[in-house]
Amino acid sequence: MPESPEVQALVEELGERTVGRVVREVDVLEFRVVKTRRRPPAELVGARVAGVARHGKHVDVGFDDGRHLVVSLGRHGWARWAGADAAADAPPVLLTIGFDDGPALEFTDAGGWVSLGVSVVDDPAEVSAIAKLGPDPAAPSYSRADFDRAFAGRRKQTKAVLQEQESIAGIGNAYSDEILFRARRSPVAHAASLDPAELDALFAATVGEITEAIAARRGIPIAELKAAKVATMRVHGRTGEPCPGCDGTIRDFAFASTVGQYCPNCQTGGELLPAPAGG
Structure with missing residues (x-):
């Protein structure tokens, strides 16, 4: 996507x-x-x-x-x-x-x-x-207040909020996985359960991941952008590979109608999330 x-x-x-x-x-x-x-x-x-x-x-x-x-x-x-x-x-x-x-x-x-x-x-x-688009984390005007409005009191999984275009514009399955890994947060934790320090880390990861990726893609011919994106992913699409942050292994988990990736050691305290059917 x-x-x-x-x-x-x-x-x-x-x-x-x-x-x-x-x-x-x-x-x-x-x-x-x-x-x-x-x-x-x-x-x-x-x-x-x-x-x-x-x-x-x-x-x-x-x-x-x-x-x-x-x-x-x-x-x-x-x-x-x-x-x-x-x-x-x-x-x-x-x-x-x-x-x-x-x-x-x-x-x-x-x-x-x-x-x-x-x-x-x-x-x-x-x-x-x-x-219906929400604020864009790549915009210079994007603020912590914009971010907090997306998460405050939400009984919705963190990954789902990151991908909800009405709350945060422009993020899909791949970058939500990368943001959550960068912040060392579980993709399935409810937004309302995040404490201030966890929200700080997630806000910094969201803005940092998207703005840095935009800078990195700039100037790459459009025919090569998909390959460039895939090459920079640390967890997304890396099922079975070593985690770049620990000695663990990247795993799949079922998310809505698709599949995401995460590191149990880094993000869920060792808990294994439900794997996709047949996985």
Whole structure:
């Protein structure tokens, strides 16, 4: 799932390569990606790109006439430049935007269902997922008060709160695992059970993990961002490997409809969390 560090690197590259260019054609290869049926992406033909921004895990392409193309990447959506060498198993292209100069931009989706979505709006807040976004820990204005509002009195697992876009924008399964490992906190502890020192550690880990990851991804070509993300993970996706913080072993645990990773020694006092079915 694309998360804020990689999406930020994506929007910065898109901004560098598309601002000032005019949309010459839009080809929708999968009609289900279009979420504003009365305003199809084709209405943007002739518009000039004015800027590209990020809202949580969403891409916002702004045009000089005030319109916006919001791309919600979902669970498996991503982007690539047309003409670049693609692997035989590369995900299918669902939407292509051609410009007056340079390569076309292709949006892909690798999932078994269509999670990519595009909306043409006059204000990004017209997209409900953006309107409901909580504060972004990568923003300079993000404060401890913002963080505490997400956690105060919540009878919800800490990992779930970190991934709740209405509370904290931009974090998904991978970075929530990394944040919790960095803070040495259990992913399943209820937010309301955290004492002030634990909240201090979790706040510092959240801001530090996301801002450092954004800095580390900056300038990496979008085709290489997924591999760069995987390479830097300390616990996420490292099942069965030695823990980088102790002599323990990274383990899987069942979380909602997916799987997370953690170190029992570092995070749960040795307690083993429920493993995924068949794990």
